[in-house]
Amino acid sequence: MSDRPTGRPRTIDPDAVSLVALRLFDDRGYDAVSMDDVAAAAGVSRRSLFRLFPTKGALVWGGLEEFAARLRAALDARPAGEPSADGLRAAYRAAATFPDGVVETTRHRLRVIRADPALDREGTPRIAGLEDHLTRFVAAHDGGDPADLGPAVRAAAWSGAAIAALTWWASSDEGRPEDAVDRALRELR
């Protein structure tokens, strides 16, 4: 114990803080919870909390950026000759395979976003930044010019379906997110 004189761990686990915060947001509503509430519930100082999460919004968005990064990497790893419908389903399944330790956090995160129109607003472009990547993927795999109507429309349809499946999973309170996404995109095909 002598090496932890304050009784407080030296490093704070951002995932643990996120989970505490997102549970609070989900239970009481995002607007009703302050950063002070989060710090108190997580047992960290206000200062430590702000060092990890400069804004309340940052507590909500972190994990979705990792989702987008997994999706981009999975798309780039698909074999060249594969039809886009198969590649998109596999890539979305990989992206939606959240590590076990953050599945509950992700569920709260998606529920909080869904419940708060202002948050929904803030976050969409983070996912929307993927649009061009998806459109180029569809054009490359199905043939066609990424500037044409077809690839843009197919990419948007799949992206909308995948996001709807994740949102549905978060509210349905059962199963794994990747299974909901897989089922949705299989049906869409």
Next chain:
Amino acid sequence: MSDRPTGRPRTIDPDAVSLVALRLFDDRGYDAVSMDDVAAAAGVSRRSLFRLFPTKGALVWGGLEEFAARLRAALDARPAGEPSADGLRAAYRAAATFPDGVVETTRHRLRVIRADPALDREGTPRIAGLEDHLTRFVAAHDGGDPADLGPAVRAAAWSGAAIAALTWWASSDEGRPEDAVDRALRELR
């Protein structure tokens, strides 16, 4: 002339002001144009401008609310036994049939939104508010529970495709918006 002593018309046409504003935003970038710039270019006082459009954002969003209203009305008017794919295509075609006088304004509007991530953020929920309406439509027409995965996913796919088609039309600089939407949803089917 005696009844217009200031040489200024008594009523200001909001559509004309919108067009002037959206052309400016499209040419110079939304952030680079002030409400004073808009007032000067439209030949109206700052006060009159703010009476019609309380915020700069209101200049951008007005027309999309009319689009959403047309879509809701068109969905509600579809015959009960029709498959949802046919009903959605017809309803989106009707919604995307902007009156001749606002087609150019709409094109600028969609280009401005697309170019500005912060705006894209603000507007999505206005369209996202339609999600439940679309999901219930799909469930009612195809059979199924609106709380299930399938209807939510199909509704989101069609909605994503229609929005992508409008965005594509706005950047492609040709044709009519309803034709792009119709082509997109016909292909999706």
